[in-house]
Amino acid sequence: MLNRRDAFRGLALTMGMVSVGFAGPAAAALPPLNWTPAALDAEQARALDAAAELIIPRTDTPGAREAKVPQFVDRAIATYCEPAQAQLLKSGLTQMDADARAAHGVVFAALKPAQQAELLTRYEQEAIAARKAWKPRHFFSVLKEYVTIGYFTSEPGATLALNYDPVPGEYHGCIPLADVGRAWAL
Template structure:
């Protein structure tokens, strides 16, 4: 199985995990949504949940679902993104279900892991082609961006997947000046 830390080392989330594939039926045991979407409808939220878990799967560190990345992306659409970007993501999530139903007769979240991976790989190729041809941004590149941001700014992503350095560090008050040495000058 591909190590997520190595996959992100090249450039945060190049879809190596999705294009290479990995073992495990992620979609087969898909739990019901444990959160209430703010900007998305239920079908879009389920597609987002399944896609996010494929983009950042659970390995020796928590995956996107455990890090609550789908909730982050939904909240980002509801409160942060401009209307154009929000609509691009929402229409893209709807398109994922449309494409899944056309190809397999089921919603994206109900597909097998291999079927989901194939569909996401196709979107990744389309996004790369759009970027090279200077075409408008593909929804999947925006989805990957916000899933990555959501994961690495979550507590599990920041503390378990990355090396965490608390800033400004530990505070030790009331210590003798001799233990510190000279005072700092700016």
């Protein structure tokens, strides 16, 4: 007789085989997201994560992924963007996966870094051409803008990638005017 533990083990094994069979080897190789998207689906979030890391890669300073830029962009799409701009970004991320599948048979996040860079270079050229022709903004120019804002307003971006100089500096109250000298004019 089959007990509950064996039934669940069999069900889990069957579901695991079915999900790998339907998703294919490329999807099984993708690492899981370590955050939960608010506005994007999982595929769009993975494409955003890979693209953000290519736009601002890890060097001697943290990259976009370490600065949590994909989460920032997702949150901006969910709470800040106007519906038309949110749709532009979402459809652009979906288009990245479609273009990657058409060219290489796998989603954008599963491509090799050189293939990802090639695709992003094409989008950059399309964005430049759209700007020169006074056409509506290309999704990639909007994506780069949000990635850049997200990175340089993050703690690692603001303190490690940029020179951090807290203004107005330290506060020293009750000091003689002679120690200060002349006052500043604006």
